[in-house]
Amino acid sequence: MDFTSERRLDDGLLEREFTLGEIPGTLWTPESAAAAPLILMAHNNGLPKGEPRLVARARHTAAQGYAVASIDAAGCGDRPRSAADQQARADLRRAMQAGEPVDGIFESFIGPLVEKAVPEWRTALDALLALPEIGGPVGYSGWTALGIRLAVAEPRIAAAGFFAGGYVPRAQREEARQVTVPLLFLLQWDDEGNPRQRALELFDAFGTKEKTLHANMGGHVGTPWFELEDGGRFYDRHLK
Template identity: 75%
Template structure:
């Protein structure tokens, strides 16, 4: 892991970009003592520099003292995109504008994205836990499809907070009963692009003894700010 830049913010958070082979990422920390790690991923592979993800990361680091890390999935953010992936995005926009079914396009786009991203996140986790200011146990926050895959394949992840606003491929939905770690799911009740019943079915399928669902009225981008604090307290219960 090579750190390529760093910036100390006014809130005391040290933001460092890194490269791990072809994988670009960012690590947010405060202080030099080892801190529990939270991995953060945006729904359906949105870039790690997205303002909403950065705000969540800095909040967890500055207010609760976590080390927080995110990487760009293949074809997203700072990574080169393929012609095939760009075509799928064009097909998706066209289908949505025409009011046509989009599940099969999402399957073709998101399924391979999860398959490619999960091993890269595990490789990144190996490197992060070798750093002197990062420690386990590890939490996960964000993209539900990726989080389910990591929860069933990565034993170092002790708790997961899922945003129920992204498409979850069929193969990943089938893995939901194998999720046994504590789970917190955030659901926007009126999310225009994600049927709530599908999210409720997934929540019901999780095999976790401790699982909590927070449902709030509003559309996809309407998650209340207080959920940031509730999410951090959820991690405090399981990572400290």
């Protein structure tokens, strides 16, 4: 892990950019952290680690005593996108806006994206846990499809918070039954990009005995800020 920049923020947090080979990432740590618990924070596919909503969530969470890390998956942020990936993203957006079936596009594009992202997140986790200022346990927050796969593949994850998505690849819908860590599932009732019924069925499928569903009115980007506070209490129960 090579740190490429370091910035002390006004709220006392340390923000560092890093690279792991071709993987770019950001790490936020509280000023007084000593072997702080770690939360991996992933935004939905295609959005960069520097997306303002993710940065705001990361800084708020780090201020509660956590180390928070995010990386850009292949084809996301500043990482190169193939012509095929760009076309698939455009086709997916067009179909969703037109109200057309998207399952075929979604499976062929998002499924492989998840499979590529998981090994990179595990590589990042190895490097992060080797830092003296980061201890354990480890939590996950964010993109549902990636979170399901990572929670099944990575035994070091002790709790997970998912931003509910009705569109999840078939493989991850089946893997949901293998997720056994405590789970907080956020659902926007009027999410224009994710079918509500699919999200509810996915919540029902999770195999964990400790799972909580929080549903709020509003569209995809309307998750109330107080859910971040509730999420903090969820992670405090399981990571501290």
